[in-house]
Amino acid sequence: MSTTRRLAASQQFLDDLYGRLARRYDLVNAVQSAGLVGFARRAAARHLGAGVVLDVGAGSGDLAAACLAAGADRVVCLDRSPPMLAVAREKLAGEERAGRVAFVRGDVFRLPFDDETFDHVGSGFVFRNLPAAEEAFGELFRVLKPGGNFASVDVLAPPPGLFGAAYRLYLNTMVPVWGRLFAGDRPAYKYLAASIQRCFTGEEFALRLEAAGFEATRAQPWFGGICYVVTGRKP
Numbered sequence: 178m179s180t181t182r183r184l185a186a187s188q189q190f191l192d193d194l195y196g197r198l199a200r201r202y203d204l205v206n207a208v209q210s211a212g213l214v215g216f217a218r219r220a221a222a223r224h225l226g227a228g229v230v231l232d233v234g235a236g237s238g239d240l241a242a243a244c245l246a247a248g249a250d251r252v253v254c255l256d257r258s259p260p261m262l263a264v265a266r267e268k269l270a271g272e273e274r275a276g277r278v279a280f281v282r283g284d285v286f287r288l289p290f291d292d293e294t295f296d297h298v299g300s301g302f303v304f305r306n307l308p309a310a311e312e313a314f315g316e317l318f319r320v321l322k323p324g325g326n327f328a329s330v331d332v333l334a335p336p337p338g339l340f341g342a343a344y345r346l347y348l349n350t351m352v353p354v355w356g357r358l359f360a361g362d363r364p365a366y367k368y369l370a371a372s373i374q375r376c377f378t379g380e381e382f383a384l385r386l387e388a389a390g391f392e393a394t395r396a397q398p399w400f401g402g403i404c405y406v407v408t409g410r411k412p
């Protein structure tokens with residue numbers, strides 16, 4: 178299979194997965210992380226701050242909500258999945274009425290925006306899963322204004338050592354169980370747990386941002402390296 182067809186097939190797989198999980202995504206997320214990822218998500222939002230923020234892979238809208246709470250004037254939520262956007266829309270209905278949030282169905286590899294549109298760009302738990310994620314970083318760079326910040330919160334490759342081994346055990350045993358119990362979808366959560374273990378590290382993420390032109394990149398580990406907030410700035 179050609180690379181283009183392979184990437185399209187894996188994106189189709191992700192679209193089906195998030196379409197299926199949309200209504201249960203928040204619940205399983207909260208259970209499997211014991212609510213901890215919210216802290217790292219808020220740290221990413223604080224790094225972005227005021228102005229107009231693009232949230233790529235916005236999903237059910239939690240990063241967008243954190244950005245608004247952290248002082249963003251307006252957030253544009255972009256996602257490929259209509260069911261995920263529908264959940265975000267319900268959650269942020271009041272903010273939409275107030276004109277503080279907008280929803281766009283679109284793809285992070287081909288952003289439907291002009292160059293230098295946004296003050297900041299954020300993402301939560303998106304790039305780990307994307308085939309050829311680094312190819313999207315040029316798009317993020319393009320739509321950012323000079324001086325704009327990027328921040329991503331994600332669960333990346335497990336840390337080395339004993340703690341990492343225990344975490345891998347948790348991923349391989351408990352996460353599929355949470356998926357079956359709370360979303361009725363064990364295979365989906367088995368896939369998500371496996372995707373964490375074959376993902377790049379926080380430091381590799383930061384290097385890929387640099388290769389796309391970002392400066393002042395930083396990978397900050399949370400919870401012993403389970404979660405990372407990776408940041409950078411457009412010069």
Ligand SMILES: C[S@@+](CC[C@H](N)C(=O)[O-])C[C@H]1O[C@@H](n2cnc3c(N)ncnc32)[C@H](O)[C@@H]1O
Binds near residue numbers: 188218239256258
């Ligand atoms: C794990 S959810 C993250 C939701 C949210 N950002 C959060 O903080 O919880 C990943 C989201 O990325 C979206 N996504 C996957 N591939 C995408 C792409 N190529 N372009 C835009 N969104 C994409 C999925 O539809 C899904 O809603």
